[in-house]
Amino acid sequence: MVTRGIAVVVAVLASMSAVGFLACDDGSGNAVKEQNPVPDSGTPQPGVDGGPLPGDGGGPTLPDGAPSDCYLDPKTHLEIINACTDAVRITKNPTLPLLLGDGGLPPLP
């Protein structure tokens, strides 16, 4: 009986922990911030598709003109992968010492 009671308490605590995790918002919609020991680098993302990232200057805006962190009517690759969604999203900006100064990737050794 005691064991069962402990199990129930553990289950409740686990559920509360999960809720807390999902509710941990960074102020950008339903984004979940990863428990990451390294600070966000804020490094620009290199890649094949140029253009402003949502949330950066020159990115998408809401109907009232305020900047948005996602695209409401995606058309291009950049807009599709950063389209507005109600799905769980996670902030992940790791510190990577080998990134180039401009945020690009160095060639492989």
Place this chain on the structure above:
Amino acid sequence: MGASVLGVGVGLAKPADAALCSALGAQPIVYIENGDTQEPLVKKLGAQLIKSATPIRLVYKNKRTCDLALDMYTPNPLVADAIASKYIPSPAEDPTWTPLSATPSCDPDPGGVAIGLGIGATFLSSCTNLPATKPADLAIANGPVQSYGFIVPGASSQIALAAQEGYFAYGFAGNTGMAMPWLDQALRFSRGPTASTALTCAAAIGLKGSQLKGTVPVGNTSTEVLNFVATSGSPEATIGLMGTEVYDGARNVVKLLAFKGFNQRFAYFPDFSATSFDKKNVRDGHYLPWAPTPYITRIDVGTGKAIDDNVQRVIDLVFGTRVDADVNGLDQVIASGLVPECAMSVQRAFDGGDLSLYAPPEPCACYFESKVPQGSTQCTKCTDSSTCGAGKCRRGYCEVR
């Protein structure tokens, strides 16, 4: 953690007492070579086909995508070798068998048998071992979408991977990439460069399959990668590559990392959340490591149909262009964790390629959402299109067209 749990077999040793596949029964046989990520679908579909009023027996061999594609191009026969040929048993042969059971083995005829169907699991343009020119009588059609991802042990604290992290973790030997916490190459599990899992995952992090600096298990199978990751004694440093349908059957032992692509602001799971199965982010373009599964077969160049009617039946069932009274291929595709083309709203032309919007001619997104595990849909149920406004009633739901 065994093959029976995952529905994916290793098949490294040829059984000594296997019967000839051709002597198993009167049912016509379709011989298949498939990527091991496609084994759950082959088993599920095979279980229905062997019990069909017009039965077909599927005999299959798990093989890496580029290797099976070369077999189809050449063509090479399916032969008895170190990789087991497996067959779907009839109820008379094994009344207890289900798609979750281990699959028995048989031997191809001496000298080998013609492979009726190759089922790959990524773009064949990623394969560097194929001839430049495709034989005229070989048809390749893109089937359901297969998503992939990066898995870590359940005890790992990691929940997301940025493409740049993957580049440094898998692109640099040893710890020289300095991508914390994945600094130990022995604990970065991978697949060989002809496996679709390696090719598609590598493309998502800016690498080629041959550039992955990881540890390939001796059998080069998904099952081994899963087992090594799940049982690692150093969970924080451990990572591996995996097809998401294999992961879906092993969520109790490993975690799939959310993925953030190049030029993407956030990381996403393939599904709406870490606990759902709807592949929402694959279907709408938020989750990037995915590719279609190419169905490769020899055709009559006049009709464009497979030279073997039973092969054509299998293809039509999987693609949803045919539904038999006792075999629903589309349902088996969905139950296997794959995404049918009709449920996709984005497309791409090659591994790692940019996405563009896609409008399937006969959409099935509502039906798909209703059929996945824990599935539900906000779409309107219907019996005809009169209640669907501008949409159309398909498979019991109002789809957008």
